[in-house]
Amino acid sequence: MSNDPYALATEAATALKSATGVDSFDVALVMGSGWVPAADAIGETISEIPVTDLPGFAPPAVAGHAGRVRAVRTGSGKVALIFLGRTHLYEGRGVDPVVHGVRTAIKAGVGTIVLTNAAGGLRPETQEVGEAVLISDHINLTGANPITGATFVDLTDVYTPRLRDLVREIEPSMAEGVYVAFRGPTYETPAEVRMCRILGGDMVGMSTALEAVAAREGGADVLGISLVTNPGAGLVGEPLNHEEVLEVGRATAARMGGLLAEVVGK
Numbered sequence: 001m002s003n004d005p006y007a008l009a010t011e012a013a014t015a016l017k018s019a020t021g022v023d024s025f026d027v028a029l030v031m032g033s034g035w036v037p038a039a040d041a042i043g044e045t046i047s048e049i050p051v052t053d054l055p056g057f058a059p060p061a062v063a064g065h066a067g068r069v070r071a072v073r074t075g076s077g078k079v080a081l082i083f084l085g086r087t088h089l090y091e092g093r094g095v096d097p098v099v100h101g102v103r104t105a106i107k108a109g110v111g112t113i114v115l116t117n118a119a120g121g122l123r124p125e126t127q128e129v130g131e132a133v134l135i136s137d138h139i140n141l142t143g144a145n146p147i148t149g150a151t152f153v154d155l156t157d158v159y160t161p162r163l164r165d166l167v168r169e170i171e172p173s174m175a176e177g178v179y180v181a182f183r184g185p186t187y188e189t190p191a192e193v194r195m196c197r198i199l200g201g202d203m204v205g206m207s208t209a210l211e212a213v214a215a216r217e218g219g220a221d222v223l224g225i226s227l228v229t230n231p232g233a234g235l236v237g238e239p240l241n242h243e244e245v246l247e248v249g250r251a252t253a254a255r256m257g258g259l260l261a262e263v264v265g266k
């Protein structure tokens with residue numbers, strides 16, 4: 001296995017093609033916490049393998065989380081690569097494993113990356129728990145970056161306007177918001193939540209931003225969607241309970257399956 005993360009992604013893409021029997025993929029989706037039920041609506045499964053069958057992927061950090069990757073044929077004949085789960089920065093493996101799936105997908109021919117996540121909501125005055133919000137931009141507070149060296153990637157439109165317009169054609173009522181990425185694994189303090197509101201954030205999470213940067217570096221278009229599964233800490237009375245939060249996400253993600261299938265199929 002190569003030490004160079006980009007060469008490792010090429011190795012993983014080669015292994016992926018032989019493991020799935022698929023030569024090239026059109027689009028990749030990363031299903032965040034609670035989004036796995038939406039994956040079934042994307043299309044007909046061609047094959048599904050544990051990510052650990054591919055170079056550079058570690059076993060899922062949380063026992064029971066589906067660290068699997070699925071090749072799917074959509075209704076319109078496109079081939080989609082679906083990562084059921086992801087690696088988070090808080091696992092302490094460094095930033096390259098966090099974006100390895102995105103890099104592998106791009107090396108396997110993918111031109112569009114759909115990043116989904118479960119997030120905290122910073123705007124309880126307008127956001128419903130269980131609402132899906134289109135990501136318009138992000139604020140990276142992780143302190144990390146997947147790119148090293150003098151590669152000055154422009155991030156003006158890191159969340160591709162064309163894809164956001166497409167979603168809004170399908171779901172005109174869907175709001176957009178700025179995603180604030182923290183390293184985690186702790187949730188934000190109430191003071192950090194208030195800071196994020198002042199900074200113009202609309203959701204807080206522990207994923208997505210670094211994957212989006214890696215996707216743009218690789219020349220792929222990016223669509224991001226957050227499921228608001230809890231109000232940010234301190235915005236409403238009770239403390240956060242991770243399990244309750246994920247249950248809300250699962251219920252809404254199944255509904256989002258149809259939307260993703262339509263977007264991916266276009």
Ligand SMILES: Nc1nc2[nH]c(I)nc2c(=O)[nH]1
Nearest residue numbers: 118119120182204205206229
């Ligand atoms: N950082 C952060 N990540 C989250 N993931 C979920 I679900 N809710 C939250 C939240 O409130 N903050």
